[in-house]
Amino acid sequence: MVKTTKNSPSIFSQMTQLALEHGAINLAQGFPNMPIDSRLKECIAAAVRSEHHQYSPYQGMLDLRQEISKLIQRTSGVLVNPHEILITAGATQGIFTSVQALVGQGDEVILLDPCYDCYELPVVLVGAKPVHVPLNEDYLPDWERIEAAMTQKTRLIVINSPHNPSGRVWEEQEYRELERILAKFPNLHILSDEVYEYLAFDRPHFSVRNAPFLSERSVVMASFGKSLQATGWKIGYLTAPEALMNRILQVHQFLVFSVNSFVQKGIADFLSEFSATEVNRDYRSRRARFSSGLEKSKFRLLPCEGTYFQTLDYSQISDENDVDFAIRLTQEAGVASIPISVFNHDRRDLKHLRFCFAKTEETLIEATERLCRI
Ligand SMILES: Cc1ncc(COP(=O)(O)O)c(C=O)c1O
Numbered sequence: 199m200v201k202t203t204k205n206s207p208s209i210f211s212q213m214t215q216l217a218l219e220h221g222a223i224n225l226a227q228g229f230p231n232m233p234i235d236s237r238l239k240e241c242i243a244a245a246v247r248s249e250h251h252q253y254s255p256y257q258g259m260l261d262l263r264q265e266i267s268k269l270i271q272r273t274s275g276v277l278v279n280p281h282e283i284l285i286t287a288g289a290t291q292g293i294f295t296s297v298q299a300l301v302g303q304g305d306e307v308i309l310l311d312p313c314y315d316c317y318e319l320p321v322v323l324v325g326a327k328p329v330h331v332p333l334n335e336d337y338l339p340d341w342e343r344i345e346a347a348m349t350q351k352t353r354l355i356v357i358n359s360p361h362n363p364s365g366r367v368w369e370e371q372e373y374r375e376l377e378r379i380l381a382k383f384p385n386l387h388i389l390s391d392e393v394y395e396y397l398a399f400d401r402p403h404f405s406v407r408n409a410p411f412l413s414e415r416s417v418v419m420a421s422f423g424k425s426l427q428a429t430g431w432k433i434g435y436l437t438a439p440e441a442l443m444n445r446i447l448q449v450h451q452f453l454v455f456s457v458n459s460f461v462q463k464g465i466a467d468f469l470s471e472f473s474a475t476e477v478n479r480d481y482r483s484r485r486a487r488f489s490s491g492l493e494k495s496k497f498r499l500l501p502c503e504g505t506y507f508q509t510l511d512y513s514q515i516s517d518e519n520d521v522d523f524a525i526r527l528t529q530e531a532g533v534a535s536i537p538i539s540v541f542n543h544d545r546r547d548l549k550h551l552r553f554c555f556a557k558t559e560e561t562l563i564e565a566t567e568r569l570c571r572i
Pocket residue numbers: 228287288289290291314358362391393420421422423424429432433434
């Protein structure tokens with residue numbers, strides 16, 4: 199049961215609303231404002247015209263799962279069978295469904311703070327306990343602390359690299375630590391949120407699928423909203439070994455049954471043309487545009503190794519807390535961002551704001567000029 203009677207809008211909606219009220223540039227919510235690939239638009243239009251309007255198989259269209267299997271093989275060299283792939287209504291639904299399937303009442307789930315805001319509620323709703331473990335101040339994991347938080351009741355750890363909100367990308371070494379922990383806790387599963395898999399810039403993305411020992415106990419989450427820059431379509435997929443997939447399917451078939459059929463068909467027809475390298479190159483240049491635009495500002499740029507978020511430290515500008523500062527920045531400077539403390543269960547405030555650079559050149563130039571005036 200959800201305990202509060204007040205439905206407060208998320209920080210993303212609040213900052214977006216504030217940006218609208220003040221005519222501010224919205225770098226708060228993570229969505230691209232560029233047009234999507236015209237070939238993809240054509241594939242979707244063709245799918246609409248060719249009458250793909252009825253229920254698809256509940257695991258997702260076989261065509262699409264086969265194309266995803268090929269995509270995973272060509273981008274990471276790993277073979278995932280189509281029956282180990284489930285099409286979901288965005289990563290949010292895949293995460294919710296996986297938690298319902300793998301976690302029960304009284305279990306514990308490790309969440310690494312700061313973390314994306316949809317992880318906690320499904321844990322609470324199954325009657326399990328979210329155990330929040332802070333990442334280090336550089337937003338990398340503290341494995342000793344994580345291990346100290348584990349108990350015999352721990353069923354799941356949720357990890358996310360490339361990481362929203364910080365933009366850090368885990369090195370392979372972090373996964374070796376995870377393997378060490380997994381070996382000690384035979385009932386532990388991993389939910390690896392890899393929705394920014396194609397947006398790793400300074401080192402290659404390492405998927406848990408690349409480590410067989412992790413892979414056999416992991417659910418990996420992907421989002422076409424991120425990879426195809428179409429966040430509003432709410433379509434993604436997860437991969438899981440058969441034993442986990444069977445449990446996940448039991449929940450999925452009664453939660454959504456099947457996902458929008460013509461979007462599945464359109465994406466299936468497009469995927470052979472999709473280039474992860476092109477997407478990566480494109481975002482790399484947007485990152486460069488945003489960071490070079492801020493060279494003369496008083497903000498300090500934190501490492502952005504991946505995602506489309508750049509974290510800025512404003513401690514040389516103000517000692518206000520990050521929520522107040524983000525509000526003032528929207529009202530006075532005309533640029534909306536997200537204060538990182540809202541991703542922390544304990545609201546730890548390091549004076550860091552998250553800015554989305556999945557924006558057109560003009561938007562990024564105007565936003566950085568405004569930020570340089572601070
Ligand atoms: C880390 C992370 N996971 C999951 C999601 C949700 O993705 P979707 O829109 O496909 O539900 C997001 C969206 O911003 C995200 O940043």
